[in-house]
Amino acid sequence: MRKFTVLDGLVAPLDRANVDTDAIIPKQFLKSIKRSGFGPNAFDEWRYLDHGEPGMDNSRRPINPDFVLNQPRYQGAQILLARENFGCGSSREHAPWALEDYGFRAIIAPGFADIFFNNCFKNGLLPIKLDAGKVDSLFKAVEANTGYRLRVDLERQSITAPDGAKLSFEVDAFRRHCLLNGLDDIGLTLQHVDEIRAFEAKHRAAQPWLFA
Amino acid sequence: MSAKTLYSKLWDSHVVRQEADGTALLYIDRHLVHEVTSPQAFEGLRLAGRKPWRTASMLAVADHNVPTTGRAQGIADPVSRLQVETLGHNCDELGITEFRMPDLRQGIVHVIGPEQGATLPGMTVVCGDSHTSTHGAFAALAFGIGTSEVEHVMATQCLLMKKSRAMQVLVEGALGNGVTAKDIALAVIGRIGTAGGTGYAIEFAGSAIRALSMEGRMTLCNMAIEAGARAGMIAADDTTIAYLKGRPFAPQDEWWDKASACWRTLHSDEGAQFDRVEHLDAAAIRPQVTWGTSPEMVVAVDGRVPDPADMADAVKRNDAERALRYMGLQANQPIEDIRVDKVFIGSCTNARIEDLRAAAAIARGKHVAASVKLAMVVPGSGLVKQQAEREGLDKIFLAAGFEWRDPGCSMCLAMNDDRLEVGERCASTSNRNFEGRQGPGGRTHLVSPAMAAAAAIAGHFVNVSQS
Numbered sequence: 267m268r269k270f271t272v273l274d275g276l277v278a279p280l281d282r283a284n285v286d287t288d289a290i291i292p293k294q295f296l297k298s299i300k301r302s303g304f305g306p307n308a309f310d311e312w313r314y315l316d317h318g319e320p321g322m323d324n325s326r327r328p329i330n331p332d333f334v335l336n337q338p339r340y341q342g343a344q345i346l347l348a349r350e351n352f353g354c355g356s357s358r359e360h361a362p363w364a365l366e367d368y369g370f371r372a373i374i375a376p377g378f379a380d381i382f383f384n385n386c387f388k389n390g391l392l393p394i395k396l397d398a399g400k401v402d403s404l405f406k407a408v409e410a411n412t413g414y415r416l417r418v419d420l421e422r423q424s425i426t427a428p429d430g431a432k433l434s435f436e437v438d439a440f441r442r443h444c445l446l447n448g449l450d451d452i453g454l455t456l457q458h459v460d461e462i463r464a465f466e467a468k469h470r471a472a473q474p475w476l477f478a
Numbered sequence: 479m480s481a482k483t484l485y486s487k488l489w490d491s492h493v494v495r496q497e498a499d500g501t502a503l504l505y506i507d508r509h510l511v512h513e514v515t516s517p518q519a520f521e522g523l524r525l526a527g528r529k530p531w532r533t534a535s536m537l538a539v540a541d542h543n544v545p546t547t548g549r550a551q552g553i554a555d556p557v558s559r560l561q562v563e564t565l566g567h568n569c570d571e572l573g574i575t576e577f578r579m580p581d582l583r584q585g586i587v588h589v590i591g592p593e594q595g596a597t598l599p600g601m602t603v604v605c606g607d608s609h610t611s612t613h614g615a616f617a618a619l620a621f622g623i624g625t626s627e628v629e630h631v632m633a634t635q636c637l638l639m640k641k642s643r644a645m646q647v648l649v650e651g652a653l654g655n656g657v658t659a660k661d662i663a664l665a666v667i668g669r670i671g672t673a674g675g676t677g678y679a680i681e682f683a684g685s686a687i688r689a690l691s692m693e694g695r696m697t698l699c700n701m702a703i704e705a706g707a708r709a710g711m712i713a714a715d716d717t718t719i720a721y722l723k724g725r726p727f728a729p730q731d732e733w734w735d736k737a738s739a740c741w742r743t744l745h746s747d748e749g750a751q752f753d754r755v756e757h758l759d760a761a762a763i764r765p766q767v768t769w770g771t772s773p774e775m776v777v778a779v780d781g782r783v784p785d786p787a788d789m790a791d792a793v794k795r796n797d798a799e800r801a802l803r804y805m806g807l808q809a810n811q812p813i814e815d816i817r818v819d820k821v822f823i824g825s826c827t828n829a830r831i832e833d834l835r836a837a838a839a840i841a842r843g844k845h846v847a848a849s850v851k852l853a854m855v856v857p858g859s860g861l862v863k864q865q866a867e868r869e870g871l872d873k874i875f876l877a878a879g880f881e882w883r884d885p886g887c888s889m890c891l892a893m894n895d896d897r898l899e900v901g902e903r904c905a906s907t908s909n910r911n912f913e914g915r916q917g918p919g920g921r922t923h924l925v926s927p928a929m930a931a932a933a934a935i936a937g938h939f940v941n942v943s944q945s
């Protein structure tokens with residue numbers, strides 16, 4: 267997994283609550299058996315004026331000028347500012363794959379859906395939860411200042427605004443450790459093979475029907 | 479020992495080890511697999527030179543991409559076909575049990591697991607699919623996972639996770655005429671919101687829940703994820719045990735007695751503490767219809783489309799305005815005046831035999847309104863379809879002008895050819911009314927099977943509790 271330490275990135279605002287994973291990456295793109303290449307189809311239905319299908323040349327499709335991420339000032343954004351319950355809906359990991367492939371490395375919102383939140387950490391994408399009031403102030407700041415950037419420091423769990431103001435955020439120690447070091451979960455878990463085997467033997471003895 | 483919640487019992491009995499910050503390694507008993515979220519996991523395993531830990535814990539089925547008509551011709555879309563074939567190759571190579579078309583056991587993953595007895599009380603059940611919460615109806619700890627986690631479970635039989643908080647939703651009393659588990663689910667989501675259950679595991683309890691059949695309980699737990707909760711669950715009781723008896727994967731003979739005795743302990747203890755409790759009066763729940771693009775945008779069928787102007791919260795008001803525009807609805811419009819173009823009865827929420835019976839009871843001897851372009855019934859599995867045909871339900875639907883399809887996810891998410899066209903309005907028994915969910919520009923209203931059938935007949939929503 268890609269490491270996440272410090273990110274100094276342009277912020278783009280997506281001002282709606284309950285952005286679901288169907289919106290982040292529509293189902294027709296889930297037919298791919300690959301893990302990459304979803305970026306050009308992130309937010310497909312909002313981003314383009316035509317209907318997207320896998321295999322299209324996205325660079326030739328008509329862009330929806332009203333969609334916020336299409337505005338010139340937000341090109342190259344690496345931090346997505348969002349509202350409550352971001353990533354709700356399906357468990358599709360294609361959603362964080364698409365956001366990461368688009369170029370985002372962090373998402374700031376008042377709340378995330380549980381499965382999406384988890385999936386982000388597996389892909390080097392940092393979801394940051396802040397109070398709704400602070401997120402709201404960030405929305406105002408981003409909209410008022412073209413080129414608004416934030417510096418996210420995972421080690422220190424802090425966000426620094428252009429005027430030097432700092433915000434702190436919480437993240438599980440274990441997840442932080444994995445992200446800072448770009449660790450592979452499976453490799454870590456496999457260090458405990460003996461414990462898993464011992465548990466399994468005990469579990470099987472107690473409820474043998476679970477193993478039939 | 480202190481009183482424990484059902485969730486704590488299930489959690490505690492599966493913890494292999496725990497980190498200082500509470501992150502636990504949780505053992506997984508059952509891993510259900512479908513074609514959409516597994517290929518990258520199988521590939522990851524292969525690239526790392528790893529093998530699945532316990533293939534016997536896995537059960538696979540293709541459901542999202544499969545056609546619901548003309549199956550003999552195979553899958554026309556080459557991309558869909560490749561995904562379904564990839565699952566087949568992976569299962570063949572690793573010796574994983576898979577139900578393939580035209581096997582009667584093929585169907586929607588969340589319908590076939592319980593139907594086969596592959597979901598048992600006391601299990602941890604995972605699947606790369608958010609509606610895995612369905613299986614919690616069996617007093618199992620069941621939740622959806624992403625593809626990286628699918629690979630993690632394949633490789634280690636475990637998941638890394640932190641314990642959620644516990645919420646109890648108590649529904650007491652008797653449901654009114656024509657009111658179903660689907661209406662309870664929508665009423666709960668209307669109450670707590672789609673993020674209300676975030677960070678929680680929800681246990682549904684109370685006399686109205688105990689009175690539900692297993693089909694109804696699955697419908698309710700299925701939609702726990704729409705309330706934001708990764709897992710929903712219901713205590714095991716006689717209904718649970720009677721449902722499982724004799725199912726192919728369920729324990730037999732002397733194991734049956736031991737197992738069923740063990741299952742009877744799977745309930746929250748008297749006095750167990752929950753982090754949050756919500757009370758609903760079953761008698762006050764009326765048939766529900768969603769009006770917007772999130773399951774929390776829901777009202778009773780005898781109500782009206784809400785007016786965003788009445789909403790104090792700016793974010794909510796904005797969302798409601800946007801939803802009304804997308805849905806092509808007016809504030810204050812009576813729900814019963816909303817006309818539908820299509821009707822979909824199916825999905826892992828409502829495609830079990832009881833759902834089809836409820837819809838058929840409404841459709842019997844009637845006909846789909848001339849203004850309705852398509853009304854389709856898609857059974858949840860080949861076995862549900864066979865059972866329905868034994869009971870003559872197919873004849874009722876066909877005589878009434880419904881299409882009778884082969885099992886799969888179908889128009890729940892429109893990954894196959896079953897979809898809405900731009901602007902089309904659908905009464906759907908599925909679980910998500912997101913923008914574009916049933917086809918780009920499509921407009922979805924979530925309802926129960928009886929409500930969907932009644933809308934098909936009338937051409938607009940009607941209150942089934944008054945018929």
Ligand code: SF4
Nearest residue numbers: 609825826887890891
């Ligand atoms: S029926 Fe719908 S919600 Fe259920 S598994 Fe299939 S696509 Fe997902």
